[in-house]
Amino acid sequence: MHTLDVALGDRAYPIHIGSGLLAREDLLLPHIRGRQAVVVSNETVAPLYLDVLVATLARGGVSAIPVILPDGEEFKTWETLNLIFDGLLANRCERNTTLIALGGGVIGDMSGFAAACYQRGMPFVQVPTTLLAQVDSSVGGKTAINHPLGKNMIGAFYQPQMVLADVATLNTLPDRELRAGLAEVIKYGLIRDLDFLAWVEGNLGLLLNRDPTALIYAIERSCRNKAEVVAADERESGERALLNLGHTFGHAIETGLGYGLWLHGEAVAAGTMIAAHLSRGLGWLSECDVARVLRLFERAGLPVRAPDLGAARYLDLMRHDKKVLDGRLRLVLLQRLGCGVLTEVATEQQIVQAIEQGCT
Amino acid sequence: MHTLDVALGDRAYPIHIGSGLLAREDLLLPHIRGRQAVVVSNETVAPLYLDVLVATLARGGVSAIPVILPDGEEFKTWETLNLIFDGLLANRCERNTTLIALGGGVIGDMSGFAAACYQRGMPFVQVPTTLLAQVDSSVGGKTAINHPLGKNMIGAFYQPQMVLADVATLNTLPDRELRAGLAEVIKYGLIRDLDFLAWVEGNLGLLLNRDPTALIYAIERSCRNKAEVVAADERESGERALLNLGHTFGHAIETGLGYGLWLHGEAVAAGTMIAAHLSRGLGWLSECDVARVLRLFERAGLPVRAPDLGAARYLDLMRHDKKVLDGRLRLVLLQRLGCGVLTEVATEQQIVQAIEQGCT
Structure with missing residues (x-):
């Protein structure tokens, strides 16, 4: 234990x-x-x-x-x-x-x-x-x-x-729910633990086969990441917001489709892909980086394309997000793989473009 | 100000x-x-x-x-x-x-x-x-x-x-609501500020006539008492419970009659009288003390008799109280006028007797 x-x-x-x-x-x-x-x-x-x-x-x-x-x-x-x-x-x-x-x-x-x-x-x-x-x-x-x-x-x-x-x-646990959980595991790698991202890439087969040792390792390292962030910023005045990578888009998917249609982890995976496209649009991620994230989600059996609700509907839903401040959409994006950032720099046009890239 | x-x-x-x-x-x-x-x-x-x-x-x-x-x-x-x-x-x-x-x-x-x-x-x-x-x-x-x-x-x-x-x-403010507010003013005197109790007795006419100076003094002194208690015990692990003098009985009245029939302050006044009778039954207050409390509530136009729901119904309602701990009813009583105490010493029989004394 x-x-x-x-x-x-x-x-x-x-x-x-x-x-x-x-x-x-x-x-x-x-x-x-x-x-x-x-x-x-x-x-x-x-x-x-x-x-x-x-x-x-x-x-x-x-x-x-x-x-x-x-x-x-x-x-x-x-x-x-x-x-x-x-x-x-x-x-x-x-x-x-x-x-x-x-x-x-x-x-x-x-x-x-x-x-x-x-x-x-x-x-x-x-x-x-x-x-x-x-x-x-x-x-x-x-x-x-x-x-x-x-x-x-x-x-x-x-x-x-x-x-x-x-x-x-x-x-x-049904396979679909196991996969949904992996979306949050991958999240920790993307926002703050690049070594862990590489470990997940190397051990995804074991995780999908429910190898207990691999699962315990993934859970422990995920919890260690989360505990560090929460201890530093319990009430999300700063760093803790990074844990919401993909969640602003993901919540829009869940609310827009009606709760329960997509699992939360599925919406987070597709939402993270939009965040990756947007990070690419800002010049922070390379094509290669985006492809690497996409491939990992795909191998995990997670959706990499968001439902096409239309960009306007996404923006509307996202304006209810808890990270909105003084009317400005604040999003968690990736400055590079392993390094998330909470930012307002993306223009509405850039956001719309990323949504369109990330939708079916 | x-x-x-x-x-x-x-x-x-x-x-x-x-x-x-x-x-x-x-x-x-x-x-x-x-x-x-x-x-x-x-x-x-x-x-x-x-x-x-x-x-x-x-x-x-x-x-x-x-x-x-x-x-x-x-x-x-x-x-x-x-x-x-x-x-x-x-x-x-x-x-x-x-x-x-x-x-x-x-x-x-x-x-x-x-x-x-x-x-x-x-x-x-x-x-x-x-x-x-x-x-x-x-x-x-x-x-x-x-x-x-x-x-x-x-x-x-x-x-x-x-x-x-x-x-x-x-x-x-309707007269009835003004009087209901006085129940909480009187409470501060009873639990921790005997001088204030005497002041309310001496200035009740001014308060009922809405004399601004008297009202401001009563509000300020009440808030000062409350602020001291809250600063010492924000989450009611001890002293703050004293602010609930009359409230365990009072909440039973409000819930038992259906919310909105009695004003909260009215229920607190009648509930405080039950607490006073019980404090008398424990030998803490004198007949004189109880009469003094009763007279003040009466002069304030507040009910001093609780509705007769039956002692069993009172006990049943009171067992939902937030001060119940390990199945034991804890009540705020008066060790003497100006000194409240949170205690479990009252037996069920003593509580029943006090309820019967305090009911019409």
Whole structure:
């Protein structure tokens, strides 16, 4: 097992990465106060992993109250969030009850937001069961739900007590979701870790074949990158924005198509290609660089062409982005491979051109 | 004008108290970034004070986007909160847009929660227009909405950038709301400021007649008490709980009767009487003390008898209280007048007896 720390002072917490961690009461129980915990999961994950987690808690004398939500980005709404509040209140959960999120990014984001808001804040633990959640969304304390006009528009910065990433849960992950998770793995290489990008290129076959050693390495190095960025800039006043490479375009894809049609990682891959085209347009990346990124996404089975919503629609959707400041679109682009930058230098014309290059 | 500071380090902010402050662009404009601000108000307050606030902003070149909500505790819900999010998104508000809450406690609590959640946090300013909001709810960063099973169950600790308390707005406040605000004023005397309690007893006539000097003094001294408590214990791990004298019983009244039937301050007054009876039952207050509290509430025109929901229903409702810890009801009681204490020593039998004494 590997353990990393997210260095956030009095909100610091560990990330444990390894196989079979769902059964490790020695890791879980120090974070549970009292004799009850709430486990939020979804209809897909609960049949697979709820029992083992409940048994682990039971060995420590903790009874689990399950709250099972429907599965999918399209349910990342207030209505679904309210099912968590209803469960918490119906079971008279107190503000020191621990909420455990068992699932992918949607479950983690919604559960974290519920924990942030219930009685103005209750402790919570992330148990991510998808590659995307293990390498990205479970770490760093961004929680949210979607609004029809914009993804992750309503949320909170709220850190978990612990992240428990059990790679054994990836054995049941559909291929499409595994690939979606790789989009965020590749992201770390592109924005700040060129050696890791090369490692992913060299080990993509092992990752796609779910080699546990390769997966653990990729998760640990991704989390290490994320933990460093989050520790330096918890509330995204600067560097943290780089983690959103491809996300401004990607969120436009997700919102524009309707939540749930494309997976988040798929939208990020296609969005990152637009960002790469734009970086090329600014003279920062070479043709070769762009081709290298495209080839890696293609080998990972990820979309490299965004849906053709029309450039005007993209711009309209992107103006809701959280990085917009004083009316100016700020985008994460690549100064070179391995070096992301948050910038406003691209003109609307350059952005439109990149969107057109990146669309089918 | 009086100015107090809430000493919260990098979240410190001023409270300005005086007459005619809505017209003071020198106070407002330093807190507005960009050329747009959102003003959230309700159907009662907006016709009275929105224009003057909009004009003040306009003199500084800031255009105001109004979001007008229905008026009343029964609208302190997710559905109403969503009207704020809809307004923010429809107007493409960014996360550095300032949200201004113009109204009483319901507007302040909901607007603050909306500001805490929109794009994971935008700046906000409190412009309280009721006595209750000026002496209590606008200060300290507690924001929330209600859930059918419990008042203020979903919310955040989120501090404003400034509180602007214009006592001129109290001239249009209905008598019933003025009296409700006095319940929170009296609370500060009871829990930590016996001299202030005596002052309120001696100046109640002036307060009820809306004497501006008396009102400003009462607001300033209340805010000073609140600011001291909040600075010492922002997230209610200890002393801050004392501010909830009468609130555990009071919230049970509000939730039990249905939100909006009793004003919050009315429920707090009747709830404080139950707390006083219980403090008497524990031998902490004398008959005389209890009579003194009762007489003051009566003179203020506040209810001193709680609705008879039955003791069992009270206990049931109270078990949702945010101060419940490890299944134990923790209550704010009075060790003596001027000295509140958070305690679990009362037995269920003693609590039941106090409820019966405090009910009609």
